[in-house]
Amino acid sequence: MIANELKESHASGDSGSHTLVPGELDTSHGVVLYLEEITVSFDGFRALNKLSLTIDVGELRCIIGPNGAGKTTMMDVITGKTRPDSGTVFFGQTLDLSRMNEPQIAHAGIGRKFQKPTVFENHSVYENLELAIKTDKGVWNSLFGRLSGEQIDRIGEILTTINLAEKATMLAGLLSHGQKQWLEIGMLLAQEPKLLLLDEPVAGMTDHETERTAELLNTLVGQHSIIVVEHDMDFVSSIARKVTVLHEGSVLAEGTMDKVQNDEKVIEVYLGR
Amino acid sequence: MSYQPVSMQLAQRLFGINGWIGFCIALGVIIVLFPVLNLVVPVDSPLHLSDYAVSLAGKILCYALVALAMDLIWGYTGILSLGHSLFFALGGYAFGMYLMRQIGHDGSYGSHLPDFMVFLDWKAYPWYWSFTDHFWYAALLVILAPGLLALVFGYFAFRSRIKGVYFAIITQAMTFAFMLLFFRNETGFGGNNGFTDFKRIAGVPIATGEMRMVLFILSGLTLLGFLLLARAIVTSKFGRVLTAIRDAESRVMFCGYNPLRYKLAIWTFSAVMCGIAGALYVPQVGIINPSEMSPANSIEIAIWVAVGGRGTLIGPLLGAGIVNGAKSWFTVAFPEYWLYFLGLLFVLVTLFLPQGVMGLLKKIRRKI
Numbered sequence: 001m002i003a004n005e006l007k008e009s010h011a012s013g014d015s016g017s018h019t020l021v022p023g024e025l026d027t028s029h030g031v032v033l034y035l036e037e038i039t040v041s042f043d044g045f046r047a048l049n050k051l052s053l054t055i056d057v058g059e060l061r062c063i064i065g066p067n068g069a070g071k072t073t074m075m076d077v078i079t080g081k082t083r084p085d086s087g088t089v090f091f092g093q094t095l096d097l098s099r100m101n102e103p104q105i106a107h108a109g110i111g112r113k114f115q116k117p118t119v120f121e122n123h124s125v126y127e128n129l130e131l132a133i134k135t136d137k138g139v140w141n142s143l144f145g146r147l148s149g150e151q152i153d154r155i156g157e158i159l160t161t162i163n164l165a166e167k168a169t170m171l172a173g174l175l176s177h178g179q180k181q182w183l184e185i186g187m188l189l190a191q192e193p194k195l196l197l198l199d200e201p202v203a204g205m206t207d208h209e210t211e212r213t214a215e216l217l218n219t220l221v222g223q224h225s226i227i228v229v230e231h232d233m234d235f236v237s238s239i240a241r242k243v244t245v246l247h248e249g250s251v252l253a254e255g256t257m258d259k260v261q262n263d264e265k266v267i268e269v270y271l272g273r
Numbered sequence: 274m275s276y277q278p279v280s281m282q283l284a285q286r287l288f289g290i291n292g293w294i295g296f297c298i299a300l301g302v303i304i305v306l307f308p309v310l311n312l313v314v315p316v317d318s319p320l321h322l323s324d325y326a327v328s329l330a331g332k333i334l335c336y337a338l339v340a341l342a343m344d345l346i347w348g349y350t351g352i353l354s355l356g357h358s359l360f361f362a363l364g365g366y367a368f369g370m371y372l373m374r375q376i377g378h379d380g381s382y383g384s385h386l387p388d389f390m391v392f393l394d395w396k397a398y399p400w401y402w403s404f405t406d407h408f409w410y411a412a413l414l415v416i417l418a419p420g421l422l423a424l425v426f427g428y429f430a431f432r433s434r435i436k437g438v439y440f441a442i443i444t445q446a447m448t449f450a451f452m453l454l455f456f457r458n459e460t461g462f463g464g465n466n467g468f469t470d471f472k473r474i475a476g477v478p479i480a481t482g483e484m485r486m487v488l489f490i491l492s493g494l495t496l497l498g499f500l501l502l503a504r505a506i507v508t509s510k511f512g513r514v515l516t517a518i519r520d521a522e523s524r525v526m527f528c529g530y531n532p533l534r535y536k537l538a539i540w541t542f543s544a545v546m547c548g549i550a551g552a553l554y555v556p557q558v559g560i561i562n563p564s565e566m567s568p569a570n571s572i573e574i575a576i577w578v579a580v581g582g583r584g585t586l587i588g589p590l591l592g593a594g595i596v597n598g599a600k601s602w603f604t605v606a607f608p609e610y611w612l613y614f615l616g617l618l619f620v621l622v623t624l625f626l627p628q629g630v631m632g633l634l635k636k637i638r639r640k641i
């Protein structure tokens with residue numbers, strides 16, 4: 001049904017109550033991401049098999065599933081790294097992600113954090129955020145532009161959010177693994193994405209760091225739409241409102257952590273083992 | 274783990290503000306003192322500086338400017354160029370054309386054409402020599418020739434995402450190709466003899482002590498100006514993007530920057546600096562020929578930077594001074610062994626001083 005609405009609004013260019021702005025994210029239906037019947041095959045192997053999924057604005061969604069369930073492929077499809085063989089991916093009502101390339105998608109407001117943290121190690125934490133903050137990224141502005149007061153405040157806010165305010169002047173290369181992960185999340189936040197994709201954000205973290213990350217993500221709920229792919233079940237249950245279980249390229253179950261954990265099929269393929 | 278605030282790190286790397294003021298004053302003193310010691314102090318005084326020493330120092334100032342250009346592109350942006358001697362030589366040739374026109378009818382054949390053109394039986398200047406008798410046009414050419422070549426070459430290389438060793442190799446191939454081109458007599462730049470026997474600049478005879486001083490001071494001031502400009506660049510956000518490109522280019526892209534534009538900007542700027550250095554160099558040494566474009570020269574530039582310390586701005590200037598100072602002494606004392614020594618120096622620096630002389634100074638300072 002949603003897909004029908006989408007096609008209509010796309011074709012008519014106007015869906016009555018609001019005007020469409022081409023290239024702008026439109027989430028007036030309260031949904032930030034639609035995946036419809038996505039299929040991706042690699043040499044005959046179906047990494048994604050008619051996967052359908054919607055993410056609401058401000059939602060924090062956890063995606064779990066055994067290895068090979070298609071979690072990473074799904075992220076690749078959303079960020080434009082992999083093209084779906086069939087199916088549609090829409091960002092808001094209007095942006096067809098399958099027709100955009102990676103920088104365009106990034107620019108439209110989807111930020112992705114990869115498993116391995118990459119920060120600028122020879123720059124301070126503050127400078128890392130300064131480089132990431134949403135602004136004109138052209139050569140001229142970098143040479144002569146200055147941060148506005150608002151941007152400086154924004155960097156300060158992010159530093160507090162990611163719990164690195166005291167380490168603002170430290171070289172990012174000297175941070176611990178967990179702190180680098182937070183910094184990278186902070187760099188994503190600085191770009192003001194509409195949708196954040198986090199690939200195993202607590203992999204390799206200490207228990208304390210994992211707890212702090214859960215707190216961090218919980219504070220972001222409502223402000224950003226977030227998709228987290230994670231293996232760590234304790235972590236998932238500490239942040240998730242809604243969990244989607246992937247299996248063999250399609251959705252096996254969806255719902256609250258309790259519901260999912262008690263689902264017969266889920267226990268069979270994943271949790272029970 | 275010991276945490277060190279970044280301001281400390283940067284200060285150590287960039288010498289701190291006092292270090293910078295000190296270095297600039299030292300450079301200023303050299304610019305003023307050398308001419309005085311050479312021209313004002315009488316020849317029989319022990320303080321007198323020989324013409325040879327002054328012209329050597331003048332050459333080294335030009336080399337230092339090249340080393341600075343190399344540091345911006347290699348030390349800060351992580352792009353190793355083995356083609357910087359080409360940009361240096363192009364600047365030299367561009368200004369050399371003006372110097373050849375200034376010879377006028379004083380060549381061996383008394384023609385209005387340079388000797389090598391008379392020798393080739395050419396009757397007029399080829400089209401690309403037009404207007405080169407005007408000083409300001411020649412000065413513009415010094416910037417445009419290396420700048421445009423770097424812009425076009427860099428655009429295609431960076432757009433194709435050529436990096437690292439591959440980039441170094443194609444820049445080396447480029448300078449080699451240009452060297453072969455300039456070796457041909459028909460190219461119109463004097464073949465393997467290049468340009469020499471310059472008589473005057475702007476009507477003023479070139480082979481006088483005063484003119485030597487003017488060129489020396491000009492080289493020093495240009496170096497000082499570009500040093501401060503380079504410092505402004507690397508401490509701006511633009512400079513931080515360059516270093517970020519060096520360290521994690523894909524992350525820079527995910528932050529929304531287009532690395533192509535940044536690389537192209539600093540690459541072209543670096544090439545123009547080399548061109549200006551070449552233009553200052555040629556009237557001081559009195560000759561420019563295609564051997565200046567040889568790949569070995571480009572490698573030597575990289576050695577200056579490595580010896581001085583990459584990504585420190587001041588280090589490469591010291592490196593250019595140390596290596597060329599050693600070279601001029603060695604080529605007099607043990608001419609056969611210079612290349613072995615240079616090779617050994619590079620190996621030793623790579624093994625024991627990965628951060629060059631600047632790294633050594635840093636260590637010594639920490640001990641004290």
